Amino acid sequence: MIWKIACALIAVILLSALGVLAFHRLGGGAPARPIAVAFPHPALGPDQACDPAPAFADAAARNAASLTSAPWSVFGRLEAGWETYAPLTTREIASACPPSAEGFAAALAAWQASQHLPAAGVMDEPTLQALRQVWLRRRPFVAATAHGVCPPPPPPDQLAVLRPEEAYGPQPIQLGVNVLVAYRALVAAARADSSAIRADRRLLTIFSGYRDPTVDAIRCAAAGDCGTITRANCSAHRTGTAIDIYLGEAPGLRPDSSADPNRLFQSRSPAYRWMVANADRFGFVNYPFEPWHWEWVGARP
Numbered sequence: 001m002i003w004k005i006a007c008a009l010i011a012v013i014l015l016s017a018l019g020v021l022a023f024h025r026l027g028g029g030a031p032a033r034p035i036a037v038a039f040p041h042p043a044l045g046p047d048q049a050c051d052p053a054p055a056f057a058d059a060a061a062r063n064a065a066s067l068t069s070a071p072w073s074v075f076g077r078l079e080a081g082w083e084t085y086a087p088l089t090t091r092e093i094a095s096a097c098p099p100s101a102e103g104f105a106a107a108l109a110a111w112q113a114s115q116h117l118p119a120a121g122v123m124d125e126p127t128l129q130a131l132r133q134v135w136l137r138r139r140p141f142v143a144a145t146a147h148g149v150c151p152p153p154p155p156p157d158q159l160a161v162l163r164p165e166e167a168y169g170p171q172p173i174q175l176g177v178n179v180l181v182a183y184r185a186l187v188a189a190a191r192a193d194s195s196a197i198r199a200d201r202r203l204l205t206i207f208s209g210y211r212d213p214t215v216d217a218i219r220c221a222a223a224g225d226c227g228t229i230t231r232a233n234c235s236a237h238r239t240g241t242a243i244d245i246y247l248g249e250a251p252g253l254r255p256d257s258s259a260d261p262n263r264l265f266q267s268r269s270p271a272y273r274w275m276v277a278n279a280d281r282f283g284f285v286n287y288p289f290e291p292w293h294w295e296w297v298g299a300r301p
C-alpha cells in the first residue's frame, strides 16, 4: 500500500508541475487557442484494494458523511455535500475507489501532500477549493479572462454547423471547425465504449455551442441574469470551443438547470462518468459547476 501511495504522490507532483507549466504558457493575456494540457491518469489499476487501509478508516467515515452534507461554498453558492464533484475528484487523485472508501482517503492524502495541504485524507473546504483551482487552470478561457481579456469570437469561416442529429434541439448550432472534429471523435468513442450512451442517441448531443456575444448580451439582459454564476458577462461560448451536452435531467428540471438536484443527477449518470474518464483524450475539460459544460482546449500531446 505504501509504495502505491508513494507512486501516486510522485505522479501527482510531476503532473502538477506540468500543469503549472501549461498554465504559465497562457500568461500575458494570450487569446484562447489550442494548448498542450497535462492530465492526470489513474496510477492505480482496477485491482486497487479500496478498504484494507485501516489508517484511513476514520478519514473514510468522515468523507462518507461530508459527501452529502458538508455546507461549503467553493463554487460561489452554498451546497450540501460535494458528491457532484466526486467523479472529477476521484479522477484527479487517481483513485479507483468510491469516496467512502479507505483507498479513496489514502489517495486523497497523497494528493493533499502534493498540494501542501494537511494530508489527512479527509475532504474539507480547502481541499475542494484547491481541486477547483486545478480544474480552472486547465481552461485557457479562464486564464485569459483572469488577465482581463474577453476573447473575441472566431471569424465566421472558422465555424462549422452541426449535423441535425448532433444537436439536441431543432435550432442550428455552430462550433469551431477543430472543435467539431474533436467532438465527433469523442461521441464515436463514447458510443463504442458505453452501452448506456449507445442506447440513448440524445446523450452527448449538443444543446449550445457557439453563441454570438451580441445575442448572448441581449439574452442575459432580458433575463436579468448577467455576470452571475449561471450567466457570465463574457461567456466561453463566444469562442466556439464550448459545448453544452445532454446528460439527462433530474425529474422536472431542464438539462441545463443549475439546481443542485439536477447537477447531482447528472454527475451520477453514465454519460458524465464516461466524459470525466475520457473527454480529455479528445481535448475537452469540464466546468465542474455545470456537468453539461465542456471546453475544448486542444489535442492532448
Ligand SMILES: [Zn+2]
Binding pocket: 208, 237, 242, 243, 244, 292, 293, 294
Ligand atoms: Zn455552457
